[in-house]
Amino acid sequence: MEMSDLRSLPSVDQLLQAEPISHWIEQFGRPLVVDALREALASARSAVQSGRPLAPRVSLLENAHQRLEAWLTPTLRPVINASGVVLHTNLGRAPLSRAALDAVQQAAAGYCTLEYELVRGSRGSRSAHAEALLIRLTGAQAALVVNNNAAAVLLALTALARRKRVIVSRTQLVEIGGGFRVPEVMAQSGARLVEVGATNRVHLSDYQNALAEPAALILHAHSSNFRIIGFTSEPALNEIAALAHQAGILFVDDLGSGALRDTARYGLAHEPTVQESLAAGSDLVCFSGDKLLGGPQAGILVGQADLIARIKKHPLARAVRADKLCLAALSATLVHYLKDEAEREIPIWRFIAQTPQQLGERAARWAAELGQGEVIEGRSTVGGGSLPEETLPTRLLALPARQPNAVLARLRRADPPVIAYIENDRVLLDPRTVLPEQETALLEALRAALAG
Numbered sequence: 001m002e003m004s005d006l007r008s009l010p011s012v013d014q015l016l017q018a019e020p021i022s023h024w025i026e027q028f029g030r031p032l033v034v035d036a037l038r039e040a041l042a043s044a045r046s047a048v049q050s051g052r053p054l055a056p057r058v059s060l061l062e063n064a065h066q067r068l069e070a071w072l073t074p075t076l077r078p079v080i081n082a083s084g085v086v087l088h089t090n091l092g093r094a095p096l097s098r099a100a101l102d103a104v105q106q107a108a109a110g111y112c113t114l115e116y117e118l119v120r121g122s123r124g125s126r127s128a129h130a131e132a133l134l135i136r137l138t139g140a141q142a143a144l145v146v147n148n149n150a151a152a153v154l155l156a157l158t159a160l161a162r163r164k165r166v167i168v169s170r171t172q173l174v175e176i177g178g179g180f181r182v183p184e185v186m187a188q189s190g191a192r193l194v195e196v197g198a199t200n201r202v203h204l205s206d207y208q209n210a211l212a213e214p215a216a217l218i219l220h221a222h223s224s225n226f227r228i229i230g231f232t233s234e235p236a237l238n239e240i241a242a243l244a245h246q247a248g249i250l251f252v253d254d255l256g257s258g259a260l261r262d263t264a265r266y267g268l269a270h271e272p273t274v275q276e277s278l279a280a281g282s283d284l285v286c287f288s289g290d291k292l293l294g295g296p297q298a299g300i301l302v303g304q305a306d307l308i309a310r311i312k313k314h315p316l317a318r319a320v321r322a323d324k325l326c327l328a329a330l331s332a333t334l335v336h337y338l339k340d341e342a343e344r345e346i347p348i349w350r351f352i353a354q355t356p357q358q359l360g361e362r363a364a365r366w367a368a369e370l371g372q373g374e375v376i377e378g379r380s381t382v383g384g385g386s387l388p389e390e391t392l393p394t395r396l397l398a399l400p401a402r403q404p405n406a407v408l409a410r411l412r413r414a415d416p417p418v419i420a421y422i423e424n425d426r427v428l429l430d431p432r433t434v435l436p437e438q439e440t441a442l443l444e445a446l447r448a449a450l451a452g
């Protein structure tokens with residue numbers, strides 16, 4: 001019985017003669033179709049061997065087709081972010097401005113002057129592109145762009161402090177998420193971590209005591225995604241920098257988010273800016289391109305010319321260098337700051353700047369179009385390891401649902417998927433992070449999800 005069932009399974013060659021196959025080959029290419037048929041046959045064979053009845057030929061083909069679809073459906077897909085988290089690391093952090101998108105497209109579609117100097121007609125430097133803009137914006141002597149900020153910190157410590165002591169406060173030994181832990185990055189760089197202070201408090205004298213033995217630098221790391229409250233204290237940045245300089249060593253600041261504009265304008269806590277860190281005496285400042293800068297994933301180092309030159313020469317710099325798409329997007333994003341049009345042009349600043357009233361109008365419009373739901377008060381968050389606990393007042397569309405989890409799951413299956421959240425058994429959507437051009441698709445997904 002089993003054997004005869006196995007023998008009656010068609011061969012790949014027989015299946016290739018089936019009616020829809022020539023069409024599939026056109027659509028998916030022959031090698032992939034053959035693979036799918038083989039795998040469908042193998043699974044039918046093992047089903048028969050485990051005692052299940054032989055599936056009809058159409059279901060074999062169906063199985064193969066599902067495999068083809070599954071293999072080719074991209075896993076990296078655009079989504080509608082209705083979570084209200086502006087810099088959502090899991091959803092790709094900062095959407096790019098129109099100009100940054102155009103710059104990426106142009107750099108990607110053809111050849112470009114990535115490392116080519118047009119006037120002399122000879123080899124140029126890829127680091128030239130964003131660096132002049134960064135220097136002008138921050139007032140630093142020099143700049144370097146690498147793949148991300150984790151790489152920037154690793155590179156700086158490796159180039160400047162390998163086998164040497166690096167002093168860091170216990171208040172700053174943070175895990176940022178995604179496996180970035182300050183102590184582990186330091187260990188990886190070969191620098192020797194010297195912890196000072198306590199978890200909640202560090203004094204200038206703690207740093208001073210650690211300087212009794214020679215060190216390469218004092219590292220300051222932004223505590224990013226957490227906040228110590230209660231009995232706390234830390235010396236001001238300029239005091240630590242001055243102490244480092246008295247001892248003849250460097251002061252390096254890992255700013256994390258690296259805002260170029262003041263977040264306090266929007267009722268948020270003040271996030272230290274790159275310019276402030278440099279003014280306080282940092283010799284080197286590291287920050288991300290895709291956090292509060294609102295650009296592509298990048299790690300940016302700005303600071304003293306001799307330090308940047310040393311870092312550039314380190315072999316690791318080559319391994320973590322930025323690519324042309326990153327440099328194109330970053331340069332275009334920086335231009336928005338230079339032209340003082342960041343709030344208008346850079347999506348994350350536009351999102352942050354929206355007023356509760358504007359957000360309420362959008363949410364009300366959605367409720368009206370759906371014929372259900374109500375507008376309630378809520379809070380959006382900045383995210384991206386910046387401004388922990390800081391929220392922005394928003395207005396949410398609240399949808400009552402008997403099974404809110406089922407509605408969320410249906411929204412995630414929409415095309416494009418919609419990311420919403422639940423509070424008090426209601427499905428909540430924050431207009432702040434929904435791009436205006438996504439609203440039609442959002443409403444369509446909501447209608448379908450609510451209809452069940």
Ligand SMILES: *Cc1c(COP(=O)(O)O)cnc(C)c1O
Nearest residue numbers: 148149150222224256257288385
């Ligand atoms: C986010 C962050 C990093 C890592 O930056 P990526 O660009 O995500 O690699 C490093 N340090 C601090 C303080 C951060 O906030």
